[in-house]
Amino acid sequence: MTESNHIQIKLMNQDFTVEQYRELLSIAKRSYQFISYDKISFEQRFILWRHDVDYSMNRSLRLAELEYEEGIRSTFFVNPHCEFYNLLEKGQNKILRRIIELGHSVGLHFDAEYYGVKSETELDSLIELESKYLQEWIGTQIKVFSFHNPTPFLLSCEKETYGGLINCYSNFFKSSISYCSDSNGYWRFRRIKDVLEAASDSFLQVLTHPGWWQEKPMTPRERIFRCVDSRASFVMRSYDDALMTHGRSNLGELTVEFSFLKQKIGKKADLIDYQWMRGEFIGVYIDIWRIFESQLVKSCRIWFRKILGSSLEEVNSIFQSSLLTLPMHRVFLTIYQSTWSYITKSSEEDFLTWQKLRDDLVHGLHYCPKEKLEEGIIYIVSVMRHLSEFIESSPTSLPRLQNNHEIGLTEIESGEHLFLKWLIDNSVEIGIDDEMLKEFLNNKSKVRLSN
Numbered sequence: 001m002t003e004s005n006h007i008q009i010k011l012m013n014q015d016f017t018v019e020q021y022r023e024l025l026s027i028a029k030r031s032y033q034f035i036s037y038d039k040i041s042f043e044q045r046f047i048l049w050r051h052d053v054d055y056s057m058n059r060s061l062r063l064a065e066l067e068y069e070e071g072i073r074s075t076f077f078v079n080p081h082c083e084f085y086n087l088l089e090k091g092q093n094k095i096l097r098r099i100i101e102l103g104h105s106v107g108l109h110f111d112a113e114y115y116g117v118k119s120e121t122e123l124d125s126l127i128e129l130e131s132k133y134l135q136e137w138i139g140t141q142i143k144v145f146s147f148h149n150p151t152p153f154l155l156s157c158e159k160e161t162y163g164g165l166i167n168c169y170s171n172f173f174k175s176s177i178s179y180c181s182d183s184n185g186y187w188r189f190r191r192i193k194d195v196l197e198a199a200s201d202s203f204l205q206v207l208t209h210p211g212w213w214q215e216k217p218m219t220p221r222e223r224i225f226r227c228v229d230s231r232a233s234f235v236m237r238s239y240d241d242a243l244m245t246h247g248r249s250n251l252g253e254l255t256v257e258f259s260f261l262k263q264k265i266g267k268k269a270d271l272i273d274y275q276w277m278r279g280e281f282i283g284v285y286i287d288i289w290r291i292f293e294s295q296l297v298k299s300c301r302i303w304f305r306k307i308l309g310s311s312l313e314e315v316n317s318i319f320q321s322s323l324l325t326l327p328m329h330r331v332f333l334t335i336y337q338s339t340w341s342y343i344t345k346s347s348e349e350d351f352l353t354w355q356k357l358r359d360d361l362v363h364g365l366h367y368c369p370k371e372k373l374e375e376g377i378i379y380i381v382s383v384m385r386h387l388s389e390f391i392e393s394s395p396t397s398l399p400r401l402q403n404n405h406e407i408g409l410t411e412i413e414s415g416e417h418l419f420l421k422w423l424i425d426n427s428v429e430i431g432i433d434d435e436m437l438k439e440f441l442n443n444k445s446k447v448r449l450s451n
């Protein structure tokens with residue numbers, strides 16, 4: 001892919017946000033009357049606004065609400081054979097009923113491939129059958145259908161109705177009403193915004209697929225991933241919640257320690273859970289270490305800023321210097337004047353052994369059986385929990401890293417080198433290598449500490 005291609009794709013992705021979608025609606029309103037499929041009249045300029053729901057009922061509701069706010073009604077074509085949602089599922093069915101409540105219509109998105117349709121005569125009975133089902137399931141009348149993944153054969157079926165439903169791909173539509181669509185989540189033909197702004201078509205059918213329209217710009221594949229991933233998380237959560245509601249054990253879930261992690265890191269825990277369930281234990285082990293270390297670094301930074309009174313510039317320079325590797329757990333123990341075994345109820349030697357395993361795994365040097373990794377994961381999460389309890393009970397603690405003004409630090413003079421002085425005074429206790437410290441001090445101008 002060339003650089004200019006890449007930029008073009010990025011720009012195109014920015015078109016597919018709900019904010020842009022709202023803009024499309026307001027541009028369309030300026031030049032067109034929004035009408036429904038059963039009330040077509042060529043006396044005035046009109047637009048038929050249609051959604052083929054291929055990927056997401058949840059995104060459909062988002063767009064349905066937006067349209068409602070803009071005073072617009074459209075038609076949502078749903079597919080009973082869709083792999084991405086199930087119309088009979090309680091939550092999804094409720095969404096569709098909510099869309100109807102908002103004043104929108106529902107059409108059938110007919111998947112002919114499901115039946116292996118070979119001739120036009122089969123269409124009538126199958127479409128009639130499906131529209132009956134759909135009406136039963138959602139309690140509203142179905143008047144119109146569109147083909148899902150239309151093949152050349154289906155596009156040659158051009159009668160105005162099949163099975164009593166209006167055919168969106170009939171000869172009538174093709175010859176009298178212009179058409180544009182968001183096709184594959186990028187502009188294959190005309191860009192909808194350009195078509196609406198030009199308003200040169202008097203009668204227009206616009207097709208969108210709700211899954212393509214997201215809160216933030218994403219590539220088409222990211223947008224579909226988001227639809228699938230949200231559904232998968234929802235289904236997994238339903239399983240966990242049901243066991244909890246009925247007081248059953250959830251065998252195979254990441255231990256008691258893990259529920260602490262879930263509370264602490266929120267949605268990131270889903271990713272760890274996912275890796276765990278896929279058997280990617282090395283990934284889980286390394287990720288949890290990373291979270292643990294950022295917890296350590298944050299609590300130390302807070303101490304240097306709030307208690308020692310070091311300037312933000314100095315703290316950043318020292319923490320980010322490539323010349324000095326601070327053994328963070330030693331720094332932590334020194335500032336809080338405590339011991340590892342007191343805080344974590346385990347020995348510092350154990351800690352160093354598990355840390356060494358982490359380093360080996362990061363560098364791809366170590367094979368480790370699942371059982372041992374499990375033990376290590378439980379160990380490090382329990383360390384995190386103890387550390388958290390210790391920090392929270394410490395009178396000098398802050399719950400999280402905050403901005404300077406929030407903790408009253410705007411007045412601190414820079415250049416006092418309080419942190420640096422502290423480092424020199426405590427280097428033996430922390431266990432910083434003398435040579436390393438000297439090298440760091442010799443180069444301190446490079447780390448913006450000269451004065």
Ligand SMILES: [Zn+2]
Pocket residue numbers: 052053054109147148149
């Ligand atoms: Zn489709």
